[in-house]
Amino acid sequence: MSVRSFATLFRPSQFFSIRGGVHPEGRKSLSSDCPIEDMPIPTLIRVPLQQHIGAEAEPVVKRDDVVLKGQLIGKARGPVSANIHAPTSGRVIAVGHFAAPHPSGLxxxxxxxxxxxADSWGPRLGRLRPENASPEEIAAKVAEAGIVGMGGATFPSAVKLNLRGKYALHTLVINGAECEPYLTCDDRLMRERAEEIVDGIGIIARALGVTQIVVAIESNKPQAIAAMQRFDRALGIPLRVQVVPTQYPMGSEKHLVKILTGRETPARALTADLGVVVHNAGTAHAVHLAVRYGEPLISRVVTVSGRGVRRPANVRVLIGTPVAEVLAHCGGLTEDPERLLLGGPMMGQPIQNTRVPVVKGTSGILALTRAETPDLDTMPCIRCGRCAQACPVGLTPFEMNARIQADDLDGAGRIGLLDCITCGCCSFTCPSNIPLVQTIHFAKGKLAEQEGRKHQQEETRRLAAARKAREEAAAEAKRQAMAKRKAEMEAKKQREAAAAAATPQPAQHGEPLQ
Structure with a gap:
């Protein structure tokens, strides 16, 4: 499809439909009118080395080291990884293990x-003039800054920027949908920092080499839409703000591309196969700060909300700040929450320990009361099919759940387990309150464990075979060397014998002279 014909798909009043999805109560009014505020520096910061998809960073500091704000403390390891920087100045008191901001708490x-x-800055990253910088230089700067997807996926952003070498890219989509209930951090960021976001969008577009940009925002964010539209002519590349329906999971990048283009991304493929790359609005803002001002990703805006929070707010928080201190900054809790989540209520991670830190992918901290949470009493499946109707991927969650319960993971895999995006629509619509998405999460983890164990066994066999081959090759080389040496010694003996036979022997005593 040509760029021109593709562009006709992006008309201001036109969008396509997606299958399934749900319309949960937004409850964004709790924090949508709260301007972004900066939280004071906490006394203690815990910075995990695994805040992104891919390999964890390797620590480059040790206990008792003094670090400055922005200093590299964890170096990316491998092509899919991300740098980690000190969010503020201080002294390293431990390089070890601490509870993860994850339901397991491991x-x-x-x-x-x-x-x-003191919040003292160290040397900042070198700045770039993106107008003169090459795509490779921009991607390298984004990697150096440790920027990952800020919408929650936490995929290293530089990897996406380097897709230009593998795919024929033509469109950049900026995801401003923010479809999860309660969350308003992207909404406020677009309302308050629209010019900076647009600058970051332009930098990303230059790195990707695209010819058009679409900023997709749900219709329930009129002020963000107006703010972004004020700068739709600020770039040399055509930029269009596209209003999309308020529907969950509109923030899923494959579904966002589907509703904007009418084209479906194949299972386990990338939107780049269609020539489209999706980045979050918060990611664009982080790129602006890194490229223009040399600031690595060391803070983010977090929505603190729910009826259990005394003062809902949108707070810019340093990465590594304990959840407990963020809640205390917002006045603490009104009561013991029924559920405490990092992220939104649909895909967020429940936590039990408020000492866990905010990380790069933390978009929200929600304290939900009993009145805000559904009835947790689980009943048997009545096979009503509502979960299948709501599934945006077209799967049959009730059937997958039955196979998972029967410990038939291979069977669940055959009907789409790995294609599930774990959006939670199935659990939301289930009249029997079956925790379908949690079961699928568990099954995916168990399948990944089995695959990892299988890969480890195959790798062990491969290494054993390689070792055996090396040993056999060494033994054969040794045999050949011994045979060669034996042949050389035999040849030497024969030469010596021949030489001895050819040499005249001296006369013996008593022998007559000739």
Missing amino acids: PIPTITIRTDG
């Missing part, structure tokens, strides 16, 4: 910093 490698309150 300890993960973490750098703990006792802050000094």
Whole structure:
């Protein structure tokens, strides 16, 4: 499809439909009118080395090291990884393990910093003039800054910027949908920092080499739409603000591309196969700060909301700040919450320990009361099919759940387990309150564990075979060397014998002279 014909799909009043989806109560009014505020520096910061999809970063500091704001403390390891920087100045008091901001609460490698309150910057990253910089230079700067997807996926952004070398890209989509209930951090960022976001969008577009940009925002954010439209002519590349329906999971990048273009991304493929790359609005703002001002990703805007929070707010928080301190900054809790979540209520991660830190992918901290949470009493499946109707991927969650319960993971895989985006629409619509998405999460993890174990076994067999081959090759080389040496010694003996036979022998005593 040509760029011109593709562009006709993006008409201001036209959009396509997606299958399934749900319309949960938004409850964004709790924090949507709260301007972004900066939280004071906490006394202790815990920075996990695994805040992104891919390999965890390798620590480059040790206990008792003094660090400055923006200093590299964790170096990306491998092509899919991300740098980690000190969010503020202080002293490293531990390089070890601490509870992860995850339902498991298992300890993960973490750098703990006792802050000094001075917030002293170290040397900033080198700045670029994006107008003169090459795509490679921009991608390298984004990688150096440790920027990941700020919408929650946390995929290293530089990897996406380098897709230009593998795909024929023509369109950049900026995801401003923010479809999860309660969350308003992207909404406020677009309302208050629209010019900076648009600058970041332009930088991303230059790195990708695209010819058009679409900023997709749900219709329930009129002020953000108006703010972004004020700068739709600020770039040399055509930029259009596209209003999309308020529907969950509109923020899923494949579904966003589907509703904008009418084209479906194949299962387990990338939107780049269609020539489209999707980045979050918060990611664009982080790119602006990194390229223009040399600031690595060391803070983010977090929505603190729910009826259990005394003062809902949108707060710019340093990465590594304990959840407990963020809640205290917002007045604390009105009561013990029924559920405490990092992220939104649909795809967020429940936590039990408020000492866990805010990380790069933390878009929200929600304290939900009993009145805000559904009835948790689970009943048997009545096979009503509502979960299948709501599934935006076209799967049959009730059938997958039955196979998972029967420990038939291979069977669940055959009907689409790995294609599930775990959006939670199935659980939301289930009249029997069956925790379908949690079951699918568990099954995916178990399948990944099995695949990992299988890969490890195959790798062990491969290494054993390689070792055996090396040993056999060494033994054969040794045999050949011994045979060669034996042949050389035999040849030497024969030469010596022949030489001896050819040499005249001296006369013996008593022998007559000739």
